[in-house]
Amino acid sequence: MCESAGASDRRTGAHLVAAVLMEEMRRDEGIVVFGEDVGALGGVFGATRRLQREFGDTRVFDTPISETAFVGMAIGAAQAGLRPIVEIMFVDFIGVCFDQVLNQMAKNHYMSGGRVRVPLVMRTAVGSIGSAAQHSQVLSATFAHIPGIKVLFPATPGDLRGLLVAAIRSDDPVVFLEHKWLLKSRLVELPFNDADSPDSPVEPAAVGKVRRIRDGSDVTIIASGWMVQQAVVAARELETADISAGIVDIRSLVPLDREGLASEALRAPCALIVDEDFAGFGTTGEVMASIAERIPGEVRMARHALDVSQPAALVLEEQVVPSARSIALQAKRLLRA
Amino acid sequence: MCESAGASDRRTGAHLVAAVLMEEMRRDEGIVVFGEDVGALGGVFGATRRLQREFGDTRVFDTPISETAFVGMAIGAAQAGLRPIVEIMFVDFIGVCFDQVLNQMAKNHYMSGGRVRVPLVMRTAVGSIGSAAQHSQVLSATFAHIPGIKVLFPATPGDLRGLLVAAIRSDDPVVFLEHKWLLKSRLVELPFNDADSPDSPVEPAAVGKVRRIRDGSDVTIIASGWMVQQAVVAARELETADISAGIVDIRSLVPLDREGLASEALRAPCALIVDEDFAGFGTTGEVMASIAERIPGEVRMARHALDVSQPAALVLEEQVVPSARSIALQAKRLLRA
Amino acid sequence: MLTPRQLYETVLRMRLLEEGVGVAVQTGEIHGEMHLGIGQEMVSAVMGQYLQPRDALVSTHRPHLHALVKGVDPVQMLAELLERDGLNHGKGGHMHLFDPVASFMCTGIVGSGAPIAAGYALHRKLVAQGGLTVAVVGEGAMNQGAVFETMNLAAVLSLPMVFLCENNDYGISVPRRLSTAGQLVERGAGFGINGWECDGVDQRALDEAFSAAFADTRKHSRPTLIVAHVYRFRGHYEGDTDHYRPAEEKETAFRDRDPLLVARRDLVGAGWSDERIVALDGEIGREVSDWFEAARSLPFPDPSEARRGTFVDV
Amino acid sequence: MLTPRQLYETVLRMRLLEEGVGVAVQTGEIHGEMHLGIGQEMVSAVMGQYLQPRDALVSTHRPHLHALVKGVDPVQMLAELLERDGLNHGKGGHMHLFDPVASFMCTGIVGSGAPIAAGYALHRKLVAQGGLTVAVVGEGAMNQGAVFETMNLAAVLSLPMVFLCENNDYGISVPRRLSTAGQLVERGAGFGINGWECDGVDQRALDEAFSAAFADTRKHSRPTLIVAHVYRFRGHYEGDTDHYRPAEEKETAFRDRDPLLVARRDLVGAGWSDERIVALDGEIGREVSDWFEAARSLPFPDPSEARRGTFVDV
């Protein structure tokens, strides 16, 4: 084990992201990194730390607060042959550049009849950390509803590395959702930490495959991102109530492993679909539909997701954002039903 | 019957929209109408014809091609006390002003703790008419996935009037999706025309209720917008094959009548969910999930929706955009399965 | 022009409010991001004189000072910041303060307030003539498409609207020279919008700019632009380590460009003794701590509030 | 400068191409919206001289002329427009032509091409020095936030990028005066971008603007702006009844501002007889009709093409 490992290891998810970017930029000279505050500051979450010092300010640079212009620039640069990695500081800001995502990034490869490629990664921070409705969204389904972009959502340190490498090496545009708690938390303190050796060379993770995080015979909790970590805590709590909860990590919203979801769901009589994104017309519906059309009636399902915008006060946020406690509660309810 | 009725009636959906706007603007002085080409031209589809002549250019005016600025202006004006009706020419253009929709229009009422209201209607044309991926989208689920905006999608002339009036009189922001074929088609030539007397005073339609368009005992086709009209043709075709197809019109994506969907679905052993919007993480999933969580296993379901972007050439568009023919085919497949 | 006493009082009130909020972040009473206006007080203090109740103001992620001068009740606002049942029942919080009575609001999305401000201005133009709207933006926000579009729209529709750019030379860590081409004040020129640039810790210069721009906008119902140069004394948000700004730059600014020191100097210049100032400090201090106390005495929002109010109807 | 013959030939080729496309819309061979560049040919014709293969060009919803001068194969393009298995296998169509070999693309979203053009320019700056990128916009697009943001970004990053604004005074039905404040050419000034304004049917003026702007951008790796004044001879799209433009305005323009008539006049001025011109007309006419014939001989895209190509991987 490396010297910084163990309980004194202060590394967070942001360190892992920065390390992957560093490694990949060494490997591939075409990679350029830009966005707001990614240069000298190294990102507001520190996920691009030291990159500018290492690679200079032509490969790593700050942009104006002009998301449309610089996301478009990433698209054009990708089409021209570079491999841009662009940061949207909080996913909530995607609205100001949404056309570039919806109509250009996602569609240019298809519309060109395959003649242009758009190999870029858009990294963006998601999730609730007490900052109200404009700084807490996930919007995973907003992206997933657009044909032509891949949407990856790591839940664990291992996937933060493996999926990021896969994203960078993909020839398609990838939206890479980094949960703020995963970026900010010390890895050693995470409920589920699979980064035993965060210094080992990174292997690209398989994109488009769900992952079973935990076996369980009473209920399967299907979730993504930070909700997977919360589900791990919930499962432990359920265990004390003699309920055996399995956990399935979605990992990749697009492509979505619909078969995998259905076969995993078959392992228990009930499935609880958990999401931190808004419930309506989102991931919970897509997952339930994917299961229902494959194994109709075989599994009793319920969903547990955000059903309003995020309120500012923490006492209110706790009411609406799913957490370990609320997941355990909903699982029990589903089992009782 | 009025003089223009009958087979010689040249009126289209666009005429109905214009007539409703005219009537409502007379009723309520706070209504202002703006957007690109809504003034002298009367809208690229003619849906604001004669309004500027009638009400002058302070209440009806053209804007620059600055959707962010004028949609934001509509929001501010609504909060200040006006009742703006704003047009986004094609829904595909929503990307350039998506922040105003996602983070302002939808959230201000909630974030303000109910202290401000945003009574505005955003009318926008949707659907495929042979114009490729950037001018053919529906994006209904993109809106419906945002808490705080109502999303109405009329399928029939009657609803085009009734839901529009309801939208205008609502104190909430409403996205009002007008299908291009509904705007352009002569009413008398529509497969399903419920506007027997388009000159009668308009009553606001009930928002948030599905509507049964046709009874049927073998399969229920659940759809919205133009797909409802296509389903009517499909149902007639199915009838010739001795298949009895019911049709349920969703009408209102937000609020969504989940109970109504489930109880309507119970009327036949199978349900085919049809959508012109992109399939993944969209309306078909939400509808199936809503049914599956209410009546698990009772109804066999399948979906039929767009599964790629819209290609340009008509021969290709026909391959992917659901139509009467493909709906009938999918219904038969579902019944055989 | 504000008297030295008025200016000092106003700036001090703002300073103490912001400092108190900063403390509440440190003690964990406030969660989430917090952007304070310390160092930028004089701009709002001077603007206050020119604002009328019928005017509207749309502010940014750094909104408290603008809210104060626009007449938002400080106790209600503080209660909202302190996650109590305040101005917006705890649902808006620091970056989303809405007060329809004071015609004030703000947004946490950079640049996105400007278009909404245009809507208030349209309302003023059509049905509440004489009123105007202020859209506040940082210099970083001046690169956001929404702001440009709104300048053009306001010019072409002759909306009574003042664009106030508080130029503190940084957008988070990014210095203006790396993000912003040309001269900010000239950005109106392409739309035929008159601009005033001024030092944001020079009361007289601010007064000239505000009186001229507000008068122009009110009289001609047309947009104007003010760019006021200030320094942000805290990190971008509370907790920001702020290593990206040179220590020397900060020291110089702290010494020379502190609105409170400048206002105090004027007070001394106007003949105020140290004792009198100390007494005034005490008075304002009590006033502001009363605000905090009153805010803290309000209850937390009821948990049921969280799921209320997505829609008016339904 | 192009010789009179070169200019005439180029304009005529463009005219005949666009007319042929217009006919194909009328006969129902082409579905969907169709925007032609008739009346605006001279701008592209002159620009053609200054474009190099290593340059990139990002065009608009009215892209055919730019595609031609950028070296897109006309037969491949026409096949795409005619909904055949063309440049983009029938999936792009008229507003979404992509040719990576010619470094050409366009988009149907007004203003959204400019940021992408900046990306090509970034690539030129970092790894393909000497090349530049042209972003074409209409004057209506000049009010879209994307375009402003890109001007600032290009200026601040010193991108080798020319903004070409084809000002035909209308965005669909909306005349410039109702949508656009100030002077278009001055919109670069706020970013320190030099601008050239010129008459788009005056070859000499166009030449001056293009040679100066392209040289400046190439030499200094920095953005420039050209605004060329033209008239759109057709409706906004084929089928547009175009009642919104005064008949008189149209007549005057058709008489005085037709690039083909102007080029023909120059040809006559250069001593060309009627017969020689008629012969040339015939030659170019055959060339263009050969394009159409070749395009029409290509098959329709295979139905399976529709579901292909959402992703490269998978």
Ligand SMILES: Cc1ncc(C[n+]2csc(CCOP(=O)(O)OP(=O)(O)O)c2C)c(N)n1
């Ligand atoms: C559209 C958008 N992009 C990015 C952010 C993140 N952000 C918040 S404040 C800020 C800097 C703003 O700079 P400026 O406008 O100069 O205001 P200041 O903070 O200096 O007062 C940024 C980038 C945001 N809130 N919205």
Ligand SMILES: Cc1ncc(C[n+]2csc(CCOP(=O)(O)OP(=O)(O)O)c2C)c(N)n1
């Ligand atoms: C963002 C966006 N808004 C609106 C439209 C609809 N639209 C297509 S072309 C056009 C007018 C463009 O005017 P201009 O830029 O002057 O170009 P021109 O058509 O005159 O060549 C409009 C409004 C669009 N395609 N994209």
Ligand SMILES: [Mg+2]
């Ligand atoms: Mg700043």
Ligand SMILES: [Mg+2]
């Ligand atoms: Mg134009």
